Each structure stands twice: as structure tokens, then as C-alpha cells.
Amino acid sequence: xxxxxxxxxxxxxxxxxxxxxxxxxxxxxxxxxxxxxxxxxxxxxxxxxxxxxxxxxxxxxxxxxxxxxxxxxxxxxxxxxxxxxxxxxxxxxxxxxxxxxxxxxxxxxxxxxxxxx
Amino acid sequence: xxxxxxxxxxxxxxxxxxxxxxxxxxxxxxxxxxxxxxxxxxxxxxxxxxxxxxxxxxxxxxxxxxxxxxxxxxxxxxxxxxxxxxxxxxxxxxxxxxxxxxxxxxxxxx
Numbered sequence: 049x050x051x052x053x054x055x056x057x058x059x060x061x062x063x064x065x066x067x068x069x070x071x072x073x074x075x076x077x078x079x080x081x082x083x084x085x086x087x088x089x090x091x092x093x094x095x096x097x098x099x100x101x102x103x104x105x106x107x108x109x110x111x112x113x114x115x116x117x118x119x120x121x122x123x124x125x126x127x128x129x130x131x132x133x134x135x136x137x138x139x140x141x142x143x144x145x146x147x148x149x150x151x152x153x154x155x156x157x158x159x160x161x162x163x164x165x
Numbered sequence: 166x167x168x169x170x171x172x173x174x175x176x177x178x179x180x181x182x183x184x185x186x187x188x189x190x191x192x193x194x195x196x197x198x199x200x201x202x203x204x205x206x207x208x209x210x211x212x213x214x215x216x217x218x219x220x221x222x223x224x225x226x227x228x229x230x231x232x233x234x235x236x237x238x239x240x241x242x243x244x245x246x247x248x249x250x251x252x253x254x255x256x257x258x259x260x261x262x263x264x265x266x267x268x269x270x271x272x273x274x275x
Contacts, residue, residue, distance in 0.1 A: 095256070
């Protein structure tokens with residue numbers, strides 16, 4: 049059974065940093081692209097970033113480009129999202145998702161990031 | 166990276182069929198057969214219902230079907246059931262190698 053477990057969320061001040069982790073199990077992690085998708089309270093889903101199997105290629109939404117960095121450790125079956133220069137509008141539940149056929153085939157339960165002073 | 170356009174809400178009675186549209190551009194929906202649909206209950210993670218425009222993952226009811234014409238994709242739910250009441254989102258791969266989601270549609274089963 050595929051399992052994706054996010055962690056690292058919490059309350060952070062504007063301008064601060066946070067690193068999210070997503071521990072994967074139940075599938076061969078190194079053979080799948082992975083993604084981060086966020087959802088602000090009461091709002092819709094927004095794609096944040098994606099990374100290919102070996103980490104050689106990454107992509108970002110314009111809203112986070114230059115501030116967020118996606119990475120992965122295939123030896124640890126873990127996906128990361130380093131978030132710097134956080135803004136109030138980054139407040140959201142952040143989901144990690146396993147990519148398959150250009151869709152988010154499996155999702156974690158999400159971790160809440162709140163940016164507030 | 167503008168969001169795909171979905172109706173904010175749709176409704177239908179049990180047993181009826183409903184269709185949710187998802188309109189993009191030739192750089193996303195119209196340019197690739199990589200449209201997906203997700204179902205989300207309040208407070209829960211999304212679940213993929215359709216991928217590659219019209220394919221269903223194993224375990225998803227065949228009451229759910231997808232299609233695409235030009236820059237508009239559609240999700241049809243037939244034989245509407247109370248358990249189908251949820252939020253539905255479309256997404257598409259884009260020419261920038263990013264993904265874009267729709268704004269979401271709240272389905273109410275009357």
C-alpha cells in the first residue's frame with residue numbers, strides 16, 4: 049500500500065523558513081516523479097513544485113520560484129520542500145503526491161503551514 | 166499559470182447525471198492528453214478519479230467518466246449518489262512542464 053506522510057509544518061513568522069518532508073513507502077520511490085500541492089484554507093488546490101525521479105529536473109509555480117526548493121533523497125525514500133522568505137499567502141495545507149501519467153496518483157494527508165506574526 | 170476554469174457549483178438529484186467542465190488553453194488542456202480529475206471531501210486529501218482525460222484508476226466506479234474537446238475537458242458522473250457530494254478539481258500538464266489546477270467545483274446531491 050502506498051503511504052505518503054508529510055511532516056515539518058507549523059507556525060512561522062513572515063520572512064522565515066521551513067522545511068517540509070514527505071516519507072514514502074509501499075512503492076519504489078526512486079522510479080516516480082513527486083510533487084507538492086498546496087491548499088489555502090477554504091480555497092482550491094494549487095500545484096507548487098515537481099521533481100523527476102533522479103532529482104535532475106525540477107519545476108516550480110511562478111508564485112514560489114526563487115523562494116522554494118524541492119529535493120529528494122532516494123536512499124531515504126523522502127521528498128523535501130525547503131521554503132524560504134515565507135509570506136502570509138503561503139499559509140496552506142501542503143500535500144505531497146506521487147506522480148504517475150502526469151497526474152497526482154497518490155496523496156499524503158497534508159501538513160499545515162501557517163505564516164503569521 | 167492561470168487556473169483552469171470550472172463552474173463553482175453544480176447539483177443534481179440521485180440517479181441523474183451531471184457534467185463538470187474544465188476550460189483551459191492550447192498550452193494546457195488543449196495541447197496534451199494529460200487532464201486529471203480529483204475528488205475531495207472536506208478535511209480530506211484529494212483522490213484521483215480520472216487520469217489521461219478518460220482513464221479510471223482501479224477501484225474507481227465506472228459511473229465516473231472523462232472526455233475532452235479542444236480546450237475543454239469534462240467529468241461526467243452518472244447515476245448520482247449521495248456519496249458523490251464533494252469538491253471536484255481538474256488539472257492539466259502544461260507547456261511549461263508545470264501542472265495547473267482548476268478552481269474547483271462543489272457538487273451538491275439534492
